[in-house]
Amino acid sequence: MIQEKEKAGLLGEVYAARKLREKGYDIYTANYRCRFGEVDIIAADDKYIIFTEVKTRSPGAIALPREWVDERKQERLVKTAALYLQKNPVDLQPRFDVVEVYLDKEHNVERMNHIENAFDSDM
Numbered sequence: 001m002i003q004e005k006e007k008a009g010l011l012g013e014v015y016a017a018r019k020l021r022e023k024g025y026d027i028y029t030a031n032y033r034c035r036f037g038e039v040d041i042i043a044a045d046d047k048y049i050i051f052t053e054v055k056t057r058s059p060g061a062i063a064l065p066r067e068w069v070d071e072r073k074q075e076r077l078v079k080t081a082a083l084y085l086q087k088n089p090v091d092l093q094p095r096f097d098v099v100e101v102y103l104d105k106e107h108n109v110e111r112m113n114h115i116e117n118a119f120d121s122d123m
Contacts, residue, residue, distance in 0.1 A: 012056025012101035013040050015109050019099065023114070025050065034083050037076035041099075042084065049092040051081040053118075056101040066098050066115060078121045096121060 017027055025043040032039045041052040053069050069077075074096070081094055098118040102110040 008056050008058055008103055008107060009054075011103065011107050013054045015101050015112065016052065016054040016099040017041055019112055019114065020052070032080065032084055034080055036079035036083060039077060039080050039084070044090070044092055047093060048095040049085070049090050050095050050097050051077060051084075052097045052099055053077060054099045054101060056103060058103050059105055064100070066100055066118065069098050069118065074119050074121075081121075094121065
């Protein structure tokens with residue numbers, strides 16, 4: 001059975017993908033996994049291939065969602081993105097975004113914050 005936290009995370013990813021589509025992004029894949037880690041959403045626009053980490057918080061959370069994308073998580077995202085690009089070459093510049101999703105008690109979106117180019121990489 002799915003845990004409440006997992007349910008919130010999955011809903012956050014669905015809401016984030018919807019928001020990215022509304023902004024004109026093409027969604028390539030979701031939950032891309034490899035030996036280095038996972039990327040929640042891989043999307044693209046005319047200029048960038050965007051590796052997106054979605055962080056979802058319910059009421060009463062003690063930290064901002066973006067604070068959970070620490071240096072260690074960033075390193076795993078970069079390695080995972082590099083492997084994805086090795087297997088799926090594109091002529092787009094890589095970018096790393098974070099989407100913060102805040103849910104209310106009924107799991108509806110209170111607000112979302114899309115942080116473009118949330119951190120740099122040496123890619």
